[in-house]
Amino acid sequence: MEYHAWFQCSEGCDEKYPLNEVIYRCRQCNGLLEVKHDIDLLRRRSGAAWKEVFNERYMRTQYPYGSGVWGKKELVCPNIDNENVVSMYEGGTNLFWAERFGNEIGLSNLWIKQCGNSHTGSFKDLGMTVLVSMVKQVVKRGGDIRVVMCASTGDTSASLAAYAAAAGIPAVILLPRDKVSHAQLIQPIANGAITLALETDFDGCMSVVQQLAERKDFYLANSINSLRIEGQKTISIELVQQFDWEAPDWVIIPGGNLGNVTALGLGFLIMRDLGIIDRLPRIACAQSAKANPLYESFQNDFKTFDPVTARATIATAIRIGHPVSVKKAINVLKKFDGIVEQATEDELANAAASADRTGLFNCPHTGVALAVLLKMVESRLIQRDDRVIVISTANGLKFPEFKIDYHQNKLKEVQPQHVNSPITVEPNYDTVMKTITHHLKTLN
Amino acid sequence: MEYHAWFQCSEGCDEKYPLNEVIYRCRQCNGLLEVKHDIDLLRRRSGAAWKEVFNERYMRTQYPYGSGVWGKKELVCPNIDNENVVSMYEGGTNLFWAERFGNEIGLSNLWIKQCGNSHTGSFKDLGMTVLVSMVKQVVKRGGDIRVVMCASTGDTSASLAAYAAAAGIPAVILLPRDKVSHAQLIQPIANGAITLALETDFDGCMSVVQQLAERKDFYLANSINSLRIEGQKTISIELVQQFDWEAPDWVIIPGGNLGNVTALGLGFLIMRDLGIIDRLPRIACAQSAKANPLYESFQNDFKTFDPVTARATIATAIRIGHPVSVKKAINVLKKFDGIVEQATEDELANAAASADRTGLFNCPHTGVALAVLLKMVESRLIQRDDRVIVISTANGLKFPEFKIDYHQNKLKEVQPQHVNSPITVEPNYDTVMKTITHHLKTLN
Numbered sequence: 034m035e036y037h038a039w040f041q042c043s044e045g046c047d048e049k050y051p052l053n054e055v056i057y058r059c060r061q062c063n064g065l066l067e068v069k070h071d072i073d074l075l076r077r078r079s080g081a082a083w084k085e086v087f088n089e090r091y092m093r094t095q096y097p098y099g100s101g102v103w104g105k106k107e108l109v110c111p112n113i114d115n116e117n118v119v120s121m122y123e124g125g126t127n128l129f130w131a132e133r134f135g136n137e138i139g140l141s142n143l144w145i146k147q148c149g150n151s152h153t154g155s156f157k158d159l160g161m162t163v164l165v166s167m168v169k170q171v172v173k174r175g176g177d178i179r180v181v182m183c184a185s186t187g188d189t190s191a192s193l194a195a196y197a198a199a200a201g202i203p204a205v206i207l208l209p210r211d212k213v214s215h216a217q218l219i220q221p222i223a224n225g226a227i228t229l230a231l232e233t234d235f236d237g238c239m240s241v242v243q244q245l246a247e248r249k250d251f252y253l254a255n256s257i258n259s260l261r262i263e264g265q266k267t268i269s270i271e272l273v274q275q276f277d278w279e280a281p282d283w284v285i286i287p288g289g290n291l292g293n294v295t296a297l298g299l300g301f302l303i304m305r306d307l308g309i310i311d312r313l314p315r316i317a318c319a320q321s322a323k324a325n326p327l328y329e330s331f332q333n334d335f336k337t338f339d340p341v342t343a344r345a346t347i348a349t350a351i352r353i354g355h356p357v358s359v360k361k362a363i364n365v366l367k368k369f370d371g372i373v374e375q376a377t378e379d380e381l382a383n384a385a386a387s388a389d390r391t392g393l394f395n396c397p398h399t400g401v402a403l404a405v406l407l408k409m410v411e412s413r414l415i416q417r418d419d420r421v422i423v424i425s426t427a428n429g430l431k432f433p434e435f436k437i438d439y440h441q442n443k444l445k446e447v448q449p450q451h452v453n454s455p456i457t458v459e460p461n462y463d464t465v466m467k468t469i470t471h472h473l474k475t476l477n
Numbered sequence: 478m479e480y481h482a483w484f485q486c487s488e489g490c491d492e493k494y495p496l497n498e499v500i501y502r503c504r505q506c507n508g509l510l511e512v513k514h515d516i517d518l519l520r521r522r523s524g525a526a527w528k529e530v531f532n533e534r535y536m537r538t539q540y541p542y543g544s545g546v547w548g549k550k551e552l553v554c555p556n557i558d559n560e561n562v563v564s565m566y567e568g569g570t571n572l573f574w575a576e577r578f579g580n581e582i583g584l585s586n587l588w589i590k591q592c593g594n595s596h597t598g599s600f601k602d603l604g605m606t607v608l609v610s611m612v613k614q615v616v617k618r619g620g621d622i623r624v625v626m627c628a629s630t631g632d633t634s635a636s637l638a639a640y641a642a643a644a645g646i647p648a649v650i651l652l653p654r655d656k657v658s659h660a661q662l663i664q665p666i667a668n669g670a671i672t673l674a675l676e677t678d679f680d681g682c683m684s685v686v687q688q689l690a691e692r693k694d695f696y697l698a699n700s701i702n703s704l705r706i707e708g709q710k711t712i713s714i715e716l717v718q719q720f721d722w723e724a725p726d727w728v729i730i731p732g733g734n735l736g737n738v739t740a741l742g743l744g745f746l747i748m749r750d751l752g753i754i755d756r757l758p759r760i761a762c763a764q765s766a767k768a769n770p771l772y773e774s775f776q777n778d779f780k781t782f783d784p785v786t787a788r789a790t791i792a793t794a795i796r797i798g799h800p801v802s803v804k805k806a807i808n809v810l811k812k813f814d815g816i817v818e819q820a821t822e823d824e825l826a827n828a829a830a831s832a833d834r835t836g837l838f839n840c841p842h843t844g845v846a847l848a849v850l851l852k853m854v855e856s857r858l859i860q861r862d863d864r865v866i867v868i869s870t871a872n873g874l875k876f877p878e879f880k881i882d883y884h885q886n887k888l889k890e891v892q893p894q895h896v897n898s899p900i901t902v903e904p905n906y907d908t909v910m911k912t913i914t915h916h917l918k919t920l921n
Contacts, residue, residue, distance in 0.1 A: 091537075092569060121836070122571035127566035133645055150596070180917070198836040199835060200836075201577055210899075219880045222880075223833040224834065225833070227920075229909060229913070231902055231909070232903055241904055245909065389642075389669070390642060390667075392639045393639075394667055428872075436667050437660065441659075453672070454672070455662060456672065456673050458674070460675040460682070465689065473647055473671070
């Protein structure tokens with residue numbers, strides 16, 4: 034069966050473009066593009082048959098189908114030849130059963146999807162494998178793409194740099210000089226990306242990258258490129274698969290630029306369209322109170338949306354006041370009886386630390402989602418036996434300062450409730466034993 | 478079928494002890510214990526049948542068999558009830574096809590096993606899940622273990638703290654005060670371990686932890702505890718499984734305390750005993766030149782072994798002069814026609830950085846293994862078409878300073894050959910374009 038997909042304008046005019054065209058907005062109406070699939074063709078296979086295909090491939094050795102993304106290739110990007118796929122075995126991440134944390138907050142069926150346990154340490158790999166594979170295919174077929182580029186200070190640049198390096202395609206990263214630490218940059222630097230520090234702010238970088246993107250030989254990897262959404266939507270397919278194809282009751286996901294919320298929803302919708310699931314979960318989008326335009330819009334039943342000026346937050350990756358995917362995300366949330374909730378700095382840091390004590394190592398964005406979970410339990414929106422999934426978007430190892438500062442009480446606007454510190458003791462049995470005994474009592 | 482395993486003295490006297498006993502050395506002769514399996518019983522199932530069982534379970538949803546460790550439960554620790562298993566879906570890590578790096582150094586079949594892509598970021602999780610599960614079972618059955626403990630400044634403490642936290646068992650970490658950074662400690666701190674900073678050096682900590690280990694209610698998780706080896710040996714089973722059950726030609730693995738080399742070998746040996754593979758690979762143990770007692774011993778065909786005083790090395794986790802598992806490791810290496818090679822600081826840092834440029838993000842210990850790989854290619858010990866696997870032991874995200882210092886030329890004894898740095902430019906199209914064009918030329 035020859036499945037296929039294409040870009041289509043998502044803002045009214047329905048104009049179509051091939052997926053291998055270097056294009057990000059509709060030439061007719063300037064609307065954002067999205068990837069569309071031939072659903073009728075996909076429906077010729079039953080839901081049960083799709084599940085069987087996906088199960089057979091999952092984490093197996095037949096390249097590239099063992100990848101959690103490429104195992105769902107027909108629903109993601111059927112147009113790419115297998116030999117052009119640039120994959121690092123995406124997905125297949127632990128759906129952590131939060132037994133202890135669930136017990137502590139009164140939930141029996143709480144799960145945390147560890148998307149940060151991936152090649153570059155964040156969920157961005159799920160989308161980047163699709164984008165870079167498309168570029169590789171275009172280049173292989175004689176297309177004139179010389180560079181893949183993005184403006185980003187975090188996970189996107191890390192993921193782009195690694196996939197481009199594996200493919201042997203030059204990557205360019207644009208970022209504001211002096212606003213980015215060496216630790217944030219070390220992944221693209223190590224992967225050999227051409228890393229430009231511009232004497233401007235982030236908006237200035239975006240402006241330059243958009244000018245560069247008018248060249249057909251410079252391919253843009255920022256989230257306006259909807260190929261990435263197609264890979265990211267396998268998050269929902271994979272987590273349903275991990276429950277033997279049963280949809281959960283709630284999914285809570287951190288939201289900044291809102292591409293990930295959109296992708297999550299699209300994954301569930303295509304599964305329902307194909308008869309793989311018969312009901313949808315509800316979705317909660319979790320925002321930082323410092324960058325909460327969707328939360329504000331939700332207070333108004335999404336009747337209006339006003340961008341905000343995002344303020345500094347520990348949850349740096351979702352410090353976004355004017356999210357590029359806001360229209361798509363609102364559409365998705367409406368279909369999922371969705372809600373938007375926010376978390377303060379204090380709430381996100383304490384929620385992350387509280388869950389860490391039960392064996393996790395949460396990034397600050399996961400902290401936002403966990404804080405929202407606590408509020409939803411408190412308000413009874415989530416019930417004791419609901420099956421709830423929290424999407425953990427990045428690896429906590431990317432944020433050592435967040436953890437260190439928390440446990441040293443150095444975070445702004447945070448009163449840490451779960452501090453732990455090394456205890457200095459003399460190196461003899463009696464003193465050590467006495468100290469341990471004392472601390473064991475405090476644990477109980 | 479009721480499979481079973483037991484502790485047995487590995488140093489001559491063959492005394493046996495049950496696996497749930499709190500014991501680390503033979504009571505008869507003080508020899509190290511190892512876990513033994515009833516091989517005759519295991520052999521009643523054919524090699525082909527074992528492969529089928531392992532394939533059916535691999536990364537699937539039936540707890541705990543989806544874990545790469547517990548999917549091989551009969552070969553690891555059959556004595557633990559499934560309900561007592563504390564698992565975070567270990568294993569299932571990417572066997573990265575190093576296509577570009579292989580091409581650069583003249584190999585067509587080079588693979589890097591990403592063991593650091595795990596719950597706490599290192600291969601230690603493979604063994605810790607077994608150890609903590611055993612403790613949970615002993616406690617559940619009324620045994621009096623109050624604490625699991627180790628002396629460690631790195632991956633072992635991180636892994637112990639996370640698994641103990643998930644199980645709700647108190648963990649105690651002992652470490653030398655002032656010799657450990659906050660970044661090294663933040664994982665056990667976040668996971669709520671009782672973390673004691675002793676006013677002594679590492680040997681002083683080991684001495685105290687050994688005194689504590691004489692108590693039956695304090696369980697020792699350092700690598701003298703051979704339960705960990707059983708989990709770690711699934712590395713070899715998994716990587717053979719990822720090649721559809723074909724053994725590679727060479728496996729290169731970093732060696733410090735040498736438990737991991739031992740485990741790797743035991744995994745291959747039990748597969749051969751059960752008819753799962755019919756030949757063994759050769760094994761190369763890669764040591765830092767600053768902590769190379771096994772390398773020195775190999776120069777002498779292992780006729781003698783002398784501990785050394787380990788010196789400071791970037792490869793901190795293998796800075797060990799008197800490895801606890803040396804006898805077992807030498808036995809293993811002899812069976813695999815093994816070799817030992819060493820790498821200097823300069824060699825390990827440049828090898829790691831060179832491979833990073835092809836899409837990886839290597840920890841310094843993986844750097845040691847990669848540097849040894851380069852030497853073996855150079856000396857023709859490894860041939861162009863050999864299938865070679867390098868074991869990457871930890872996640873590069875744990876070592877940002879190593880990466881940053883390398884690219885800023887701040888590492889001692891290292892002349893960095895692959896430096897990349899941010900380039901400061903004015904934020905306008907022409908300047909940016911000119912800079913990119915210039916750097917693209919240098920890439921070719």
